[in-house]
Amino acid sequence: MAKLSLPVILVNFKCYLEATGEEALTLAKICEEVAKEKNVNIAVAPQFTDLQKIAQEVSIPVFAQHIDPVKPGSHTGHVLVEAVKSVGVVGTLLNHSERRISDEDVKVCVVRAKENGLITVVCADTPKTCQRLAVFNPDLIAIEPPELIGTGIPVSRAKPEVVTGAVEVVKHVNPNIPVLCGAGISTGADVSAALKLGTKGVLLASGVVKAKNPKKVLVEMAENLVGNLP
Numbered sequence: 001m002a003k004l005s006l007p008v009i010l011v012n013f014k015c016y017l018e019a020t021g022e023e024a025l026t027l028a029k030i031c032e033e034v035a036k037e038k039n040v041n042i043a044v045a046p047q048f049t050d051l052q053k054i055a056q057e058v059s060i061p062v063f064a065q066h067i068d069p070v071k072p073g074s075h076t077g078h079v080l081v082e083a084v085k086s087v088g089v090v091g092t093l094l095n096h097s098e099r100r101i102s103d104e105d106v107k108v109c110v111v112r113a114k115e116n117g118l119i120t121v122v123c124a125d126t127p128k129t130c131q132r133l134a135v136f137n138p139d140l141i142a143i144e145p146p147e148l149i150g151t152g153i154p155v156s157r158a159k160p161e162v163v164t165g166a167v168e169v170v171k172h173v174n175p176n177i178p179v180l181c182g183a184g185i186s187t188g189a190d191v192s193a194a195l196k197l198g199t200k201g202v203l204l205a206s207g208v209v210k211a212k213n214p215k216k217v218l219v220e221m222a223e224n225l226v227g228n229l230p
C-alpha cells in the first residue's frame with residue numbers, strides 16, 4: 001500500500017485550464033520543486049488525461065480525482081482503479097462535492113482501492129457525512145463545505161467549528177483516519193489555522209491553480225505547514 005506522509009498540501013487541479021495538459025505538468029513540477037525546497041509533503045490530483053505524464057515526471061504523490069466502483073470488464077466510460085494504478089497514481093479522491101457518489105459507491109471504491117494498494121481521500125460536506133463515511137475506513141477524510149469552495153473564504157477561519165467537528169467525529173469512528181480540510185484555503189495563515197484545528201493538512205485548488213504566482217503561494221503555505229501541528 002502506498003503511503004502519504006503528513007501533514008500534506010494536496011492540490012486538486014480540477015478542470016482548470018491553468019492545470020490542463022502542459023500547464024498541468026508545469027504546475028506539478030512547481031509543486032515538486034516547493035516540496036523539495038521546503039522539505040514538506042505536497043501531492044497533486046490532475047485530470048485523468050494528465051495522470052500518466054505527471055506521474056512519470058514528478059516524484060511527489062499523484063492522485064486521481066475519482067475512480068468508479070467497477071471491476072475489470074465491460075464498463076464503457078468508467079475509470080478503473082487498476083488503470084489509474086498502472087500509470088503510477090498512488091491514490092484517489094472520492095465523493096468530492098463536484099463529483100458526488102452514493103455511500104454504497106464510496107464503500108465499494110474504498111475496497112477496490114485498498115485491493116490495489118491505493119490511498120483513498122474521501123471528501124465530505126459536513127461532520128455528519130464524515131461520521132457516516134468514516135465507517136468505510138478510507139485512508140483520509142477531507143471536510144469541505146461546498147458553499148466555501150472557490151470563494152477564497154477559508155473554511156479553517158470562516159467555519160472552524162465545522163473542521164473541529166469533523167476531526168472529533170472521525171476520531172470517534174476511527175482514530176487512525178487523519179482529517180484534511182478544504183475550501184477557500186489560499187494563504188499560509190489558512191494552512192496554519194487548519195493544522196491548529198487538528199487536521200493533518202489541506203485539500204485545495206483555486207488558491208494555487210489560479211494564482212498569478214503559484215510557486216509564491218505554495219512557498220508561503222509550505223512555510224506554515226510545519227511547526228503548527230498541535
Ligand code: G3P
Pocket residue numbers: 012096144148149150151152182183184185203204205206207
Ligand atoms: O478539492 C479542493 C477544492 O474543492 C477546494 O477548492 O478552490 O476552494 O481551494 P478551492
